[in-house]
Amino acid sequence: MATYKKRRPSLYLLKSNSSAHFMMAQGFELQAQSEGSRSFEDLNRDEENQPTSKLPSFKYIHRRLLLFSVAIFMSWILVGLSVWRFQNSQFLLANQDRNTQYQKPRDRSFNMATILNGEFSYHDAPFAFIKSGALFQAPENDAGLYLSIDDSNGIPKYVAKKLADRRFYQDLSGKSFEYRKQTYEIARFTVSHRLDYAVMASNLEKQYRHSSQAQYWLKDIAKNIITPITPFPDDPEHPKLSYARLSPSGNFVYFVYNSDLYIQNVVNKAVRQLSFDGSEQVLNGKPDWVYEEEVLATDCAVWWAHDDSKLVWARFDDSKVFKEPVPTYTNDNPYDDVQYVDYPKPGTPNPEVSLFTYDVNTGALHAITQPDEETRILYHAQWLDASKFMFKNSDRASKSLSVKIHDLDSNMVTTVREIDASSFSGWIEKVQNVQVIPSKPSADRPEIGYVDVGVDEKGFPHLFYFSSVFSDAGRQLTSGDWEVTGAGIVGYDYDTDAVYFQANLQNRFSQHLYSVHISESSDKEIQTLQDPNEKNAIYEFDLSLSCRFGVKRYRGPDLPMSDAGDLGSLLQNDESRAVTQLTSNSGLIAAVDKFDMPLKNQKALTLDDGVEIDYMEVLPIDVKSTKKHPLLVHVYGGPGSHTADSSFAVSLGESLASSEGAVVLKIEPRGTGGRGWSYRSWSKGKLGFWEPRDVLNTVKKYMAMNADLIDPERVAIWGWSYGGYVTLKTLELDGGQTFKYGVAVAPVTNWKYYNSIYTERYMGDYEENKENYDQYALIKDVKSISKVQRLLLMHGSADDNVHLKNTMNLLDQMNLNNVQNYDVTVFPDSEHSIMYHNAGNVIYEKMFLWLKNAFEGKLDTLDGSSK
Template identity: 35%
Template sequence: MRGGDEAPAVPPEIDDGTVKVPIQLNDWMRGEFSVSRSSIDWLDDGIEGHDGLYAERDASGRLIVGDYSRVTTPETTVLVDVSEFEYKGVKHTISMSWPGKGLEKVLLMTDSTKNWRHSYYGEYWIYDVSSQKIEPLIPDLLTPDVRLAEWSPMGDVIAFVLENNLYIRNVSQQTVTQITTDGDKDTFYGIPDWVYEEEVFSGNSALWWSANGKYLAFLRSNDSSVPEYSIPYFENYPIENSSYPEIVDLKYPKAGYDNPIVELMFLDLTSYEVFLPEIDDPRNLKDDDRLITEVVWTGEKVLMRQTNRESDLLKIVLIDPLYRNGSVVREEDVSGKDGGWFEVSHDTTYIPSNVSQSRSEDGYIDTVIIDGYNHLAYFSPLDAPSPKQILTSGPWEVVDAPSAVDFTTGTVYFLATKKDPTERHLYAVQLDGTNFHSVSNTKEAGYYGVSFSTGAGYLLLSYNGPNVPYQTLLSLREGTEVTIQDNAKLAAKLQTYKVPETVWEQVTVDGDVVVNTLEIRPSDFNPEKKYPVLFHVYGGPGSQTVDKRFTISFEAHIASQLDAIVVSVDGRGTGFMGRKFRAVVRDQLGYWEARDQILAAQQWSKKSYVDPSRIAIWGWSYGGYMTLKTLEQDGGKTFSYGMAVAPVTDWRFYDSIYTERYMHTPQHNGDGYDGSAIKNVTALKGASRFLVMHGTGDDNVHFQNTLALIDKFDLQQVENYDMYVFPDSDHSIYFHNANKIVYDRLDRWIESAFAGAYAH
């Protein structure tokens, strides 16, 4: 298989007479250096032994279905040949499309409106492929308020959510049946509330079809006891002819406050009866202490993953919808072990029985803790309290695994950090634990992504760095391979720019703690010069900033345009270095992470090519928090400047599910919350100057964080900072051209800082 050394590389500086130009901010923001990637949705046509069916939208917006049964000569069919259409004299633009089973009907969405990070409202339609007729999802009623619509795996039936109630549309019978009736601002059916969308499902759906379409599992969220956070909108959602802002009340549980009460319900599609299974659990979690974090159909049964709200107790529940009951089959408590927590994951994979493969009973693959690292284990039967087979082990971790399982051969495919924590390679192992081997080329540095066909016979392999990315399509059974994207145009374009060089290395801090770092250097780096240094930080628990993905980033622009060095350090608490490395930050967010930034910066300040008087740090969200926490802990001794965008400043202000996973509740850890806040603001006076920016419409990290911090500044007469506010922008800061202004101001501010404009 082709490895990273054969990919189009980031071009070296070639003395061919070409005048190379710095990476301009406007070019970067226009997407001039974007990587071309194919994104396909693999389909299951229900034909046994047939694999390789996929769907994608082409550049003109048409929906294309292809078949890679023969990789070298894929056949394609246009299912939807239009990107827009008229209905009753009104033009509608298609934004999303989902083929139904058999490819006879397509579910369309038009005119979508963003709700929260992952959710949206839209108008939904049913498109008949043969007649090319389009009708509203709800016959004779076109509404823009549908929050979600999903096909049954068997086709002809669509579940959808309108005004927080669940409905079923039978396509051929032209009927709509309302399943729930009490959905309102406090009760959600089939969709997550704000905190579950953001922190648990990372998506807009909370319903799960059985493979045979006989049952639909769906979440009911009761938010009646969840406090509301009010957000004023001044321009984004103005009330017509009003001089007053619109106030949006958001159900948002902050740390220590009531969570939504969630239950997994079922709809029997035969009788249209809704039921709540009885769970046999002698130590059942109370309603206000239960998180449901994953739901997986395993044949005709369901595995449900639960944790307590502080995420150190895990329960795996097996539910039988036929008998409408369930029981806890696995339970694990890590509170007395490594001090860590259970992260939310959605990768549990059902393994059906197969006598020819010596699988006499159904089972599943799950990620478990093996000697302090995340690894794969195979459980069979479904109610097994312990693994039948440990599939991986060692001082490295699997990532979002497994990626796929080939049930025909019993092969498990997964991405892992076995070679290097900053890389991702594809590996395979048999269900009996034998024949562990790499699939991607581990002889060269590589950061791979994968997308498998439904039968795991075909693989879209994405090489994402460190050189210019490419994509290949592989037939794993036939051994054929074709290139889908090579990004040759991007590689050629980069020849005309001063592309910085990236150096990865591990450094030791605090005596024996090894952390991963990267350094972005100007293309004409001269070790005899004295460069300013900008640290770019995120640093949240389990995150990773230092990796070997290819990117032409804002930081690359800084290195290229401002002749500066940019450094990133993944300190303690970040991911893929084992649970001990992560868990040390629990109950005291901000301390060890900031300490590692400072210790690393002290090492950089001693390098011959670094100007120690011009060291800055910047970050967004958790990175904004880390910027301020580092400046607070450092007191101006190492870092002279900082730029914090949309920062958390007190973890009591952030949502419960994320915060309590790492900090427990304020009721159990009041001192930890006190210490983790940006509290000693007088220490920030030690920095020469710093910048804070925030959007007033941020539904994630509330503007309250920055306002509370400014109040502390006023009380302690802290004045060495600049402030910029973006009206109505959410956490991504995009409203009314705001994203361009964010980076313009970051760019000019750090240029002025490095030029000495803010020096004491």
């Protein structure tokens, strides 16, 4: 239930139209990788021998960017042809045509079938920078090397290209290969910066959100030799691994087999086993379920020094963690299969985490963390140079964070600073990597330092520069009533000492790229690098190591568009050959021209207690007609989340606005992100209190302001996961007075059932916060819910995240109280995203039809039949 937008219900369809899905559909999964290269010096020598195009120097580009910091050229006319302005969450798509239970609407409206049948399809070409393992890179040595897939001749293959040299093209691998007369399809592919070795995965089986099992292979590209990656080189069997990856300088492959960590030399193929106690309860180099889901957001818990000289791995001991059974049903076995997940819940034991360092050259192995730190939460780990390793951990309730440096030269661990979350009335949560700032004698900077995101005195996340890895305080670089957002820091330019970052400085619905200089003597303010007139736009950037090149992903409000090229040209919206368009959107452009698209507006209103609530308003094209419209409220509302932004979307709400004339609201209640901690901290200790009140009061006020527009008898609310919880809490609070219908998908119904790290981060210890746990952090008044016209509950039976127990417990309460005004759909063996065996299509069709029937008055009798 973490706050990085992972549970937005549109995620299922978003994947089907993103570049990641495009590659999966072809049997590929391209991973952006910052691993696999030689040293900075080797890279310089390589680049001197490569032809490059005559691009201006980066210093000139940077000066040119400053000239355009006030206003940058024309708006995004090239993005689409005569398109509407849209704001919302994520774009949706499913590729296959199929028969549905309802007909496509006539004229210029569309429904959910239109979306699921692919009318609004678009995709981005696969693209990932292949970055060296160096801490920084000179712009003149950065050719913008990247990995892509070329299917121009109908036979897809992995290729390496350079943005600085359009002539450079290296064929790396086809989508399949043969080994001992057997053909294997490639599921994942990563390559070293030298382009000499690649790691490939086949027969991949997903496990949880990030983890999987697969067979892995090492390819010598020059010799076209493929060898299995295995702990047992002489064994003909090729076992599946948790993962296999290249070290930063590309000298080693590291992998996890049966919860033990191994490394392998890419040249002589010698394998070393680093841990020996791996088991189902002890995991080395691989996070357990709760760390994968709520903290690290990856399947890997190994961190290499950039020069491949040392590594650190985390060991997770779940021997004291209670297990949650997750049965599966869709098989031919006479008995159900049951998977047991180590799943800590509030008040039960958490996993114990310890860190170990290994010197590749000497074979020396040391424990970093002390026994009393094993029960703390490891929130961050990162090498700052070849001898300094930073890690951050917190107490169990995430109230304070310790920032520690392990100095391998002295084998000492030093706590350099403590962050007390009570100073901003908040909590500690997952953080981004810090940006390493190397020493620079010409700038009178003898030591390595870093830039980190911290909370300033006004309670806003901003950039702070620490001049030494042992500094106990940083110098604030940015300030204002706005936040560093998204990926946060995205790059550092060594030549200009500028740090690039993303922020919502323009307004709370937007995100743009900015830069700031770290020099204390610099009088330069924050540089606005994009057109300041594009106040509502959402951009995401990925920069090459030197920041000379980048990928710009425009997310809205107009049609999505991704481009790659030199950063100066990207920021100027240059249409020349210096920029490569990655997006193919002819289908999307045609759909926007074919259908009347809903109108979208960013809005805010002030509640009676003076708090301003942001929301997005979606209006049907015929909103000025004399008829009154149904109202659909879409809510998520999790702490620190931010879902009402300017991103382009065509989803459930838009389909109902178009085909059923519904008005749709997307509301950001107290506790959500993007507005500083004074707004976010309303959630502290009170999950389930402010969210339903803000949603209900916002809707009441909106309806009063638009009494001539909204039909008060056709008002519905829906949400997924945390949004399902807020939906139920809102119906519970309202008692059928305002909301007549509700749809809750995979909802939490009692926070004592959810995982400990997420729940206790916001609610604290149960014994210390009993009143709020028992009063607000659960669904308890089902008699109030019985007063709505109808409720739809949906859940996946194999949900390892929000367990089916949540919905089953709610249904039991309803039975005990003779509540019967609900419909239930359980999706066999689907996990939290509900996609198994076509469930991803079915659930959206069901929600659309159910809400359509509700708005047409067909669900107003107890048995759901038409009046």
